[in-house]
Amino acid sequence: MTLLITIIAAIICTLIWYKNAPKDKMNISMLCFMYWGASLMWFADAVFEYSELRTEFFTPSLYDMVNDAFLGISAVALGLVVWIVILLITDPKRIFKKEI
Template identity: 40%
Template sequence: MTLLLTVFAAVISTIVWYKKENRKEYALSALLYMFWGASLMWLIDAIVSFAKEGAAFFAPQEGATIEETVINQQNFFYNQMNDIYLGLAVIALALIIWVVIVLIKDPKHLYRKPKEQE
């Protein structure tokens, strides 16, 4: 789920980067690098996990009894929710870092006066 969330964020930020004319002023490329880098990281993680676990990577394990099966399915659901929270936290962190970068660059000169051109 983290992979899916970061890929969506990367695609959306790529579309915004492509449409904006002043992309350099707002450091949109930094946002792209963060989202595509996270997507690549989780893609490699998913490939390695699938190589180790096989098809069990995508489904909860079946238990010896019905109770164990239900517990495994609940654990699978909770793990998916944890992945969603992790993906959202990574997106939020990347956006916070990007906002700090934009505030430092100050493209609209709200915090410091522009350098006078000679």
């Protein structure tokens, strides 16, 4: 579930980035790199887990699924928090500089 949620987030971010490309004022590419990087790493982890569990890998318990989903959503939210903090610090639209 964590891998799935991160991949969905990566795809959505890539679509938003592509829609505005080549302009990247909002630094969406940073989110793309972050989510794709995590997705690739969790994919490698999932391959190892599959080699150990085999068919059990595709039939997780409800508790594990909910916990993994919660972790995935939290990871996506943390990525968004990091992105918004960096966006406000770098201030690409010079909003804060104009105010001052």
